[in-house]
Amino acid sequence: MPTQRRTLSYHPLFALAPLSLTIAATLSLPAQAGEGSAFDLPSVTVTAKGYEADELDTPSATLTLDASRAPASESVGSLFRGQPGTAVHGDGSWGQNPVLRGLKKESIVLQVDGVRLNSAQPQGALASFASLGLLDSIEVVKGPGSVLHGSGALGGAVNLRTPQAEFSDRPSIGGRFSASAGSVDDSLGGGAILTLSNADHALVLGATGRDVGDYDTPTGRVENSGFESSAFLAKYAFRLAEGHRLQLNVQGQEDRNVWYPGSAKQAPNPALGTLTIHSPRQERELYELSYEGEIGPGTLEASLYRQEVLRQIRAWSSGQERNQVWNDVTFTTDGVRAQYRLPLGERHLLTVGAETWEMSGDPQRFQYNPPLSNNAVATSPFRNGVIESRGVFLQDEIMFDDWTLMLGARYDSVTGDADIKGSGPDATTEGLRSESDTLSWSVGAIYNASPMLNPYVSLGSAYRAPDMRERFEDAARGDGYFHVGNPQLDPEQSTNLEIGLKGRSERGEYRLAAFHTRIDDYIAGRITGDTNAQNQPIKRTENLDRIEIQGLEAGFLLPLEGSLAGGHWQLDGSLTWLRGTNKQDDEPLYQMPAHEATLGIGQQPPVGFHWHAQVRGVASQDRTADLFSNGTEPSTPGYATADLGLGWRFGPAAGLSSFEVGLEVNNLFDRTYREHLTDQPEGGELLAPGRGALLSLRGRF
Numbered sequence: 063m064p065t066q067r068r069t070l071s072y073h074p075l076f077a078l079a080p081l082s083l084t085i086a087a088t089l090s091l092p093a094q095a096g097e098g099s100a101f102d103l104p105s106v107t108v109t110a111k112g113y114e115a116d117e118l119d120t121p122s123a124t125l126t127l128d129a130s131r132a133p134a135s136e137s138v139g140s141l142f143r144g145q146p147g148t149a150v151h152g153d154g155s156w157g158q159n160p161v162l163r164g165l166k167k168e169s170i171v172l173q174v175d176g177v178r179l180n181s182a183q184p185q186g187a188l189a190s191f192a193s194l195g196l197l198d199s200i201e202v203v204k205g206p207g208s209v210l211h212g213s214g215a216l217g218g219a220v221n222l223r224t225p226q227a228e229f230s231d232r233p234s235i236g237g238r239f240s241a242s243a244g245s246v247d248d249s250l251g252g253g254a255i256l257t258l259s260n261a262d263h264a265l266v267l268g269a270t271g272r273d274v275g276d277y278d279t280p281t282g283r284v285e286n287s288g289f290e291s292s293a294f295l296a297k298y299a300f301r302l303a304e305g306h307r308l309q310l311n312v313q314g315q316e317d318r319n320v321w322y323p324g325s326a327k328q329a330p331n332p333a334l335g336t337l338t339i340h341s342p343r344q345e346r347e348l349y350e351l352s353y354e355g356e357i358g359p360g361t362l363e364a365s366l367y368r369q370e371v372l373r374q375i376r377a378w379s380s381g382q383e384r385n386q387v388w389n390d391v392t393f394t395t396d397g398v399r400a401q402y403r404l405p406l407g408e409r410h411l412l413t414v415g416a417e418t419w420e421m422s423g424d425p426q427r428f429q430y431n432p433p434l435s436n437n438a439v440a441t442s443p444f445r446n447g448v449i450e451s452r453g454v455f456l457q458d459e460i461m462f463d464d465w466t467l468m469l470g471a472r473y474d475s476v477t478g479d480a481d482i483k484g485s486g487p488d489a490t491t492e493g494l495r496s497e498s499d500t501l502s503w504s505v506g507a508i509y510n511a512s513p514m515l516n517p518y519v520s521l522g523s524a525y526r527a528p529d530m531r532e533r534f535e536d537a538a539r540g541d542g543y544f545h546v547g548n549p550q551l552d553p554e555q556s557t558n559l560e561i562g563l564k565g566r567s568e569r570g571e572y573r574l575a576a577f578h579t580r581i582d583d584y585i586a587g588r589i590t591g592d593t594n595a596q597n598q599p600i601k602r603t604e605n606l607d608r609i610e611i612q613g614l615e616a617g618f619l620l621p622l623e624g625s626l627a628g629g630h631w632q633l634d635g636s637l638t639w640l641r642g643t644n645k646q647d648d649e650p651l652y653q654m655p656a657h658e659a660t661l662g663i664g665q666q667p668p669v670g671f672h673w674h675a676q677v678r679g680v681a682s683q684d685r686t687a688d689l690f691s692n693g694t695e696p697s698t699p700g701y702a703t704a705d706l707g708l709g710w711r712f713g714p715a716a717g718l719s720s721f722e723v724g725l726e727v728n729n730l731f732d733r734t735y736r737e738h739l740t741d742q743p744e745g746g747e748l749l750a751p752g753r754g755a756l757l758s759l760r761g762r763f
Contacts, residue, residue: 105117105126105566107120107124107126107201107203108176108201108221108223109124109173109176109201109202109203109219109220109221110122110124110201110203111210111413111457111459111468112210112401112403112413112415112457113403113413117564117566118508118510118513118516118564118565118566119461119466119508119510120508120518121466121468121506121507121508121518121519121520121562122203122204122205122506122518122520122560122562123147123203123204123205123560123562123573123575123577123615124201124202124203124204125145125146125147125148125201125202125204126199126200126201126202127141127142127145127199127200127202128199129141129194129197129198129199129200129222130197130198130199130238131760132194133194133240133242133244133251133726133756133758134194134195134240134241134242134251134252134253134270134272134758135242135243135244135249135250135251135272135274135756136194136242136251137155137156137158137187137189137190137194138158138160138187138189138190138192138193138194138197138200138222139152139157139158139159139160139187139189139190140158141194141200142158142160142161144636144658144660144676144678145202145617145636146573146615146616146617146636146637146638147162147163147204147575147613147615147638148160148161148162148163148202148204148638149161149164149638149655149739150737150739151166151167151187151653151739151740151741152187152324152737152739152740152741153187153322153323153324153325153740153741154287154320154321154322154323154324154748155247155274155277155287155288155289156187156190156274156289156291156317156320156322157187157190157320157322158187158189158190159187159188159189159190160172160189160202160220161217161655161739162202162204162217162218162220163204163205163217163218163577163579163611163613163615163640164217164611164613164640164642164651164654164655165216165217165218165611166653167187167188167189168214168526168529168585169214169216169217169526169554170214170215170216170217170218170219170220171207171211171212171213171214171215171218171219171220172188172189172219172220172222173211173219173220173221173222174192174221174222174224174313174348174369175221175222175223175224175311175348175350176221176365177348177350177365177367177369177397178211178212178395178397178419179191179192179346179369179371180369180371180393180395180419180421181371181373181393182393182421182423182447182529182530182531182535189220189222190317191315191317191344191346191371192222192293192315192346193253193270193272193291193293193315194270195240195251195252195253195268195270195293196224196253196255196268196270196293196294196295196313197222197223197224198223198224198225198226199223200220200221200222200223201220201221201223202218202219202220202221203218203219204217204218204575205217205218205520205522205558205560205577206218206502206504206522206523206524206556206557206558207219207524208472208474208500208502208523208524208525209455209457209470209471209472209502209503209504209522210455210457210470210472212417212451212453212472212474213451213474213476213500213525213526213527213553214526214527215524215526216524216525216526216554216556216579216581224266224268224295224297224313225255225257225266225268225295225297226266226297227257227259227264227265227266227297227298227299227309228257228259228264228299229259229260229261229262229263229264229299229301229307230259230260230261230264231261232260232261233259233260234257234258234259234260235256235257235258236256236257236719236762236763237254237255237256237257237762237763238254238255238760238761238762238763239252239253239254239255239760239761240252240253240254240758240759240760240761241253241758241759241760242756242757242758242759243756243757243758244274244754244755244756244757245754245755245756246277246278246728246751246752246753246754246755247274247275247276247277247278247287247288247751247754248274248275248276248288249272249273249274249275250272250273251270251271251272251273251274252270252271253268253269253270253271253293254268254269254270255267255268255295256268261301262300262301263298263299263300263301264297264298264299265296265297265298265299266295266296266297266298267295267296268294268295268296269292269293269294269295270291270292270293270294271291271292271293272289272290272291272292273288273290274288274289274290274291275288276288277751277754278751278752278754279734279749279750279751279752280732280733280734280749280752280753281734281749284323284748284749285323286321286323286338286340287321287323288319288321289317289318289319289320289321290317290318290319291315291316291317291318292315292316293313293314293315293316294313294314294315295312295313296310296311296312296313297309297310297311297312298310302355303355305355305356306353306354306355306356307353307354307355308351308352308353309350309351309352309353309354310350310351311348311349311350311351311352312348312349312350313346313347313348314345314346314347314348315345315346316343316344316345317341317343317344317345318342318343319340319342320340320341320344321338321339321340321341322338322339322340322741323338323743323748324740324741324742324743324748325337325338325339325741325743326338326743326744326746327743327744328744328745329379329381329386329433330596330597330598331433331434332381333381333382333433333434334379334380334381334382334386334433334434335379335380335381335382336379336380336381336743336744337377337378337379337380337386337387338377338378338380338743339375339376339377339378340376340378341373341374341375341376342374342376343372343374344371344372344373344374345370345371345372346369346370346371346372347369347370348367348368348369349367349368349369350365350366350367350368351365351366351367352364352365352366353365357402359404359405360402360403360404360405361402361403362400362401362402363400363401363402363403364398364399364400365397365398365399365400366397366398367395367396367397367398368394368395368396368397369394369395369397370392370393370394370395371392371393372390372391372392373389373390373391373392373393374388374389374390375387375388375389375390375391376388376389377429382434386429386430386433387427387428387429387441387538388427388428388429389425389426389427389428389442390425390426391423391424391425391426392423392424393421393422393423393530394421394422394423395419395420395421396419396420397417397418397419397420398417398418398419399415399416399417399418399419400415400416400417401413401414401415401416401455402414402415409460409461409462410458410459410460410461411458411459411461412456412457412458412459413455413456413457413458413459414454414455414456414457415454415455415456416453416454416455417451417452417453417454417455418450418451418452418453419450419451420448420449420450420451421448421449421450421530422446422447422448422449423447423530424442424445424446424447425442425443425444425445426440426442427440427441427442427443427485427537428440428441429441440485441485441486441537442482442485443484443485443531443534443535443536443537443547444480444481444482444483444484444530444534444535444536444547445480445481445482446480446481446482447478447479447480447530447533447534448477448478448479448480449476449477449478449527449529449530449533450476450477450478451474451475451476451527452474452475452476453472453473453474453475454472454473455470455471455472455473456470456471456472457469457470458470464509464510464511465507465508465509465510466507466508466510467506467507468504468505468506468507469504469505470502470503470504470505470522471501471502471503471504472501472502472503473499473500473501474499474500474502474525474527475497475498475499475500476497476498476500476527476553477495477496477497478494478495478496478497478527478528478530478533478534478549479494479495479496480494480530480533480534480549481494483534483536483547483549484536484537485536485537488536489536493549493550494533494534494549495549496533496549496550496551498527498552498553500525500527500553500555501523502522502523502524502525503522503523504520504521504522504523505520505521505522506518506519506520506521506522507519507520512565513565513566513567514565514566514567514569514570515563515565516563516564516565517561517562517563518560518561518562518563518564519559519560519561519562520558520559520560520562521557521558521559521560522557522558523555523556523557523558524555524556524558525553525554525555525556526553526554526556526585527553528548528551528553528585528603531545531547532547532548532551532585532603533547533548533549533551534547534549535547538596538598543587543589543598543599543600543601544593544594544596544598544599544600544601545587545600545601545602545603546600546601546602546603547603548602548603548604551583551585551603551604551605552583552605553583554581554582554583554584554585554605555581555582555583556579556580556581556582557579557580558577558578558579558580559577559578560575560576560577561575561576561577562574562575562576563575568621569621570618570619570620570621571618571619572616572617572618572619573615573616573617573618574615574616575613575614575615575616576613576614577611577612577613578610578611578612579610579611579612580608580609580610581608581609581610581611582607582608583605583606583607584605584606584607584608584609584644585603585604585605585606586603586604586606586652586690587601587602587603587604588601588602588603588604588690589601589690589691589692589694590602591692606644606645606646606647607645607646608645608646609642609643609644609645609646609651610642610643610645611640611641611642611643611651611654612640612641613638613639613640613641614637614638614639615636615637615638615639616636616637617634617635617636617637618633618634618635618636619632619633619634620632620633620634629665629667630665630666630667630672631663631664631665632663632664632665632666633661633662633663634661634662634663634676635659635660635661635662636659636660637658637659638655638657638658638659639657640654640655640657641654641685642654644687644690647687647689647690649687649688649689649690650685650686650687651687652687652690652691652695653687653695653738653739654683654685654738655683655738655739656680656681656682656683656698656700656738657680657681658678658679658680658681659678659679660676660677660678660679661676661677662674662675662676662677663675664707667711668711669711669712669713670710670711671708671709671710672708672709672710672711673706673707673708673709674706674707674708675704675705675706675707676704676705676706677702677703677704678702678703678704678705679700679701679702680700680701680702680735680737681700682697682698682699682700683697683698683738684697684698696742698736698737698738699735701733701735702733703728703729703730703731703733703735704729704730704731705726705727705728705729705730706726706727706730707724707725707726707727708724708725709722709723709724709725709758710722710723717763718761718762718763719762719763720761720762721759721760721761721762722759722760722761723757723758723759724757724758724759724760725755725756725757725758726755726756726758727753727754727755727756728751728753728754728755728756729750729751729752729753729754730753731753732752732753733752734749734752735749735750736748736749736750737750
């Protein structure tokens with residue numbers, strides 16, 4: 063196995079600073095960091111290589127977010143706002159999806175404890191099917207990741223990691239708890255995790271709950287933007303023998319009364335008024351049995367899982383004051399994954415693996431037809447859809463004295479089929495089955511000149527097979543269009559070149575990356591200008607010839623001179639610049655994040671008073687896809703916001719190993735703005751929350 067470096071945790075906070083000044087300031091850091099600073103902790107990533115590895119041995123851009131310190135009432139997606147190279151695509155308080163380098167949820171692989179989370183849903187956020195109160199960390203690997211993660215990893219992979227069930231030499235008990243309350247949305251949230259262990263058994267139990275109300279903006283309240291949520295976690299690990307462990311992982315979450323205010327659109331029939339998508343109930347369940355053990359000279363990891371996502375989807379008619387459309391569907395994914403890591407000497411590690419999964423869904427959709435009658439008619443967009451994926455992969459890692467070379471390749475075969483596409487007289491059963499074979503590859507190298515100077519380069523390809531909606535769905539969606547699927551779509555193919563530089567030591571840490579991504583056969587819904595029999599405008603799913611995305615991103619964390627009053631001062635910052643082009647239409651790519659940067663300063667001592675102030679500046683986005691969107695993508699003005707956080711960290715007391723009270727004030731100056739990647743209701747704006755205070759407490763025992 064490769065030798066692990068002593069590393070430091072990365073809590074990326076960002077700066078309004080030119081890229082060159084970011085690097086120069088970082089490399090000239092004073093060689094000082096206070097006791098208990100972020101630099102005392104190791105920083106490893108599992109998602110980048112498939113095993114725990116130092117970020118400085120990884121020739122790609124990675125990001126690790128500390129989810130355990132986030133307020134319990136927040137959504138997972140909120141942690142990505144302001145991070146370098148990331149953005150958030152929102153459609154309400156609940157629906158907040160991470161966006162990596164301009165690519166949305168369809169083009170990234172979202173995992174929970176390494177298990178991919180599949181769901182074919184046009185509204186809503188996959189990331190919101192996990193509770194922050196149950197997570198330890200969020201690992202992000204940016205850039206093509208299909209070699210390890212398969213279909214969809216064009217923009218990268220996001221792994222939501224819950225606490226591990228770890229054995230201990232002696233019987234041990236521990237855990238943590240948290241609670242928070244917010245003023246901008248009258249939110250309440252709380253959760254707790256309990257860990258029990260001895261030499262042969264380990265147990266993790268957790269539960270969270272959230273009640274989020276409608277949020278306020280500087281111009282008023284956003285109706286139907288709140289929701290309720292609860293979640294649980296249970297992990298049990300058993301030591302079969304020395305070096306062999308078996309683990310059962312069970313997770314569940316239920317969300318209630320979830321509305322998507324950005325989906326509000328005028329119905330084709332004026333008597334229906336506005337149609338708004340909402341979900342009375344939605345659930346996620348995960349059952350996983352995994353094994354890890356030393357087999358021969360290497361280590362075998364294997365996982366068998368089932369993950370289900372249930373959604374009740376409704377379209378509320380303001381004119382009729384009833385649900386005009388209702389749909390219940392469960393997307394079930396059954397999967398098996400195994401990989402074997404084989405050391406070939408002290409500086410050579412070979413990983414071979416195989417993965418197969420099957421996703422099935424059978425939406426049951428009904429609507430009133432004629433629209434003003436009480437006659438419910440089945441209009442299911444497709445029936446008994448199935449996507450099967452089978453893949454094998456190989457990763458070779460060679461470690462020299464000062465640099466590491468990584469090579470990888472993967473072969474996948476993906477098959478899609480359904481019983482029926484569409485409904486009514488336009489339904490079809492012909493030409494629905496298709497199969498595609500894809501080869502992905504990657505080459506990367508990183509040179510460890512010093513802890514603060516680690517240049518790297520990577521070149522790789524990734525792919526994305528079309529999802530179930532894109533293949534089979536013929537139905538109206540919340541964006542106001544009737545979507546027509548295409549079972550014979552080609553998979554997207556991406557090629558990415560990235561050059562980067564990163565470093566970390568007691569003098570600070572930084573990351574810098576420049577990349578160019580080309581995606582051929584990009585899958586998108588094109589506005590045709592035609593209408594269906596119900597006078598709804600039609601979007602047809604098709605492959606675009608080519609799109610290109612270029613970007614720059616940087617982040618740093620700098621401890622300042624210890625002579626400052628109180629010590630433990632830190633300066634942090636980042637910069638993100640993205641530009642996407644639709645080559646087929648010779649115009650900007652649809653819904654690209656705006657350029658942005660942040661700058662923060664604060665004091666973070668291990669005990670006592672701490673504070674942090676941050677400014678986030680976002681440029682205007684007037685590069686809109688006017689031809690592709692038929693003029694429906696509005697430009698977004700630039701804006702700047704300020705946030706302030708402060709609190710007190712207590713030392714061990716009253717049976718607790720730590721206790722902390724915090725207060726955050728977000729949007730300090732109550733700025734009126736909207737995010738470019740927030741879905742907008744027809745004829746209006748969905749503004750971001752106004753000024754709000756968030757009180758939180760957390761403790762460990």
